[in-house]
Amino acid sequence: MHKKVFCNWKTYLGVGETQTLAAEIVEYAGSAKGIVLLPSAEVLESVAQVIEGTSVEMGAQVSSTHRSGAYTGQVSPENLHTLGCRYVLVGHSEQRAAAPMSAAHFMQQATTALEVGLMPVICVGETREQRNAGDAAVVVREQLRGLEAIADPDEFFIAYEPVWAVGTGETATVEDVVQMCEYIKSIMGERTAILYGGSLTAENVGAFAEQPLISGFLIGGASTKVTTLFPILDVLRSA
Ligand code: PGA
Numbered sequence: 534m535h536k537k538v539f540c541n542w543k544t545y546l547g548v549g550e551t552q553t554l555a556a557e558i559v560e561y562a563g564s565a566k567g568i569v570l571l572p573s574a575e576v577l578e579s580v581a582q583v584i585e586g587t588s589v590e591m592g593a594q595v596s597s598t599h600r601s602g603a604y605t606g607q608v609s610p611e612n613l614h615t616l617g618c619r620y621v622l623v624g625h626s627e628q629r630a631a632a633p634m635s636a637a638h639f640m641q642q643a644t645t646a647l648e649v650g651l652m653p654v655i656c657v658g659e660t661r662e663q664r665n666a667g668d669a670a671v672v673v674r675e676q677l678r679g680l681e682a683i684a685d686p687d688e689f690f691i692a693y694e695p696v697w698a699v700g701t702g703e704t705a706t707v708e709d710v711v712q713m714c715e716y717i718k719s720i721m722g723e724r725t726a727i728l729y730g731g732s733l734t735a736e737n738v739g740a741f742a743e744q745p746l747i748s749g750f751l752i753g754g755a756s757t758k759v760t761t762l763f764p765i766l767d768v769l770r771s772a
Contacts (some may be wrong), residue, residue, distance in 0.1 A: 534567035534769055536742055537749030539654065539692075539728065539759035540756035541571045541594065541622070543703055551576045555583040557759050561766065562588050566764070567749070569620055581617040592654070595628060600642040600649060610649045612645030623645050623655045624676065624697045636678045644683050654690040654728070654751070655680060657717075661697035667694075669709075670716050686724035691717050692751045698731025700753060705731060707740050714746040731762050742772040 545745075562568050572580045580591055580631075583616050596765070597607035613621060622628075624639040630653065656701045657676040659669040663763040673693070693713050695705050706714075714727045730743050730751030741747050755761040 534565050534766070536624050536747070537567050537569065537690075537726075538726065538756075538766065539569045539571055539620070539730075539749065539751045539770065540572065540665055540762065541586065541625075541730075541751055541753045542757055543594070543627070543753060545573075545574045545754070545757045546576075548576050548579060551629050552583055554757070554759065555580045556587070558762070559584055559587045561759075561763060564576065564588055565770070570642055571620070571622065574613075574770045577613070577616050577618065585617070590619050591617055592651075593620070594622050594625065595631055596621045596642060596651065597630055598638065598645055598729055610646050610651055614649045614651055616672070618651060620690075621651045621652055622692075623653045625656045626658055626694060626699055629708040630696075636676060636680075639676075640679045640683060643680060643689065647684055647688060651685075654692050654729075654730055656692045656694055658694040658696050658699075658731075660695075664695065664697070669713065673717065674711065674720065677717070681721050686722040686726070688749070690726050690728055691721060692730050693717065694730040694751060700732065702732050704733070704737050705729075707744060714744075718746070733765065734761065735768055738765050739768050739772060742769055748749065 537628045566588045571592045593613045595749045596610040600611045623643050646653045655710045657673045659672040710729050726748035728751045733752050
């Protein structure tokens with residue numbers, strides 16, 4: 534697979550379902566690299582058992598700004614790494630909506646993740662109102678503030694996910710996404726790998742996959758069932 538595929542399972546799946554789906558994906562993938570599972574924190578260990586020694590990788594949906602310590606209810610990035618995670622989402626729009634946090638908070642989360650050996654996948658994107666007002670670039674600029682200084686472009690991904698496209702059935706146009714990729718690279722560096730996410734399906738993923746500026750995809754709802762995920766992976770395998 535030329536493009537990386539991150540499967541953001543959110544909290545859609547039960548423990549048993551998660552293990553079954555992970556096993557089915559391992560079988561589908563065979564030796565093909567590029568698939569990353571992002572289960573919710575409480576099922577990471579069971580997924581780790583299923584993917585051990587296979588080509589499928591794992592990441593977490595969130596991690597604390599602190600490596601470890603007196604932080605009740607948080608998720609230790611050190612433990613995530615020990616469990617086999619290689620990636621962690623930073624600032625997914627559903628998290629930003631649940632508890633608004635500053636760019637400095639996400640910068641700290643990314644910094645700590647890097648320190649323990651996790652690759653941050655930094656999620657950015659504007660709301661419908663912000664796009665209609667012509668503010669998409671300004672919003673993304675603000676969400677990236679400070680991050681350009683913390684890491685080498687080889688050490689993180691940026692996921693461009695317009696908020697209005699996440700879980701809604703709407704997708705951004707390929708032109709708008711390419712334009713945003715160019716803008717993000719102008720800030721973060723040319724080598725920055727950018728993912729697109731937002732209501733991806735087997736029907737719409739092909740057009741994005743043709744774009745060299747898009748390095749991969751962050752897939753939510755459609756990644757939680759083999760009947761919707763495998764057709765997407767089939768498209769990407771032949772792209
Ligand atoms: P979606 O979610 O594919 O269900 O729109 C994407 C995401 O939240 O990363």
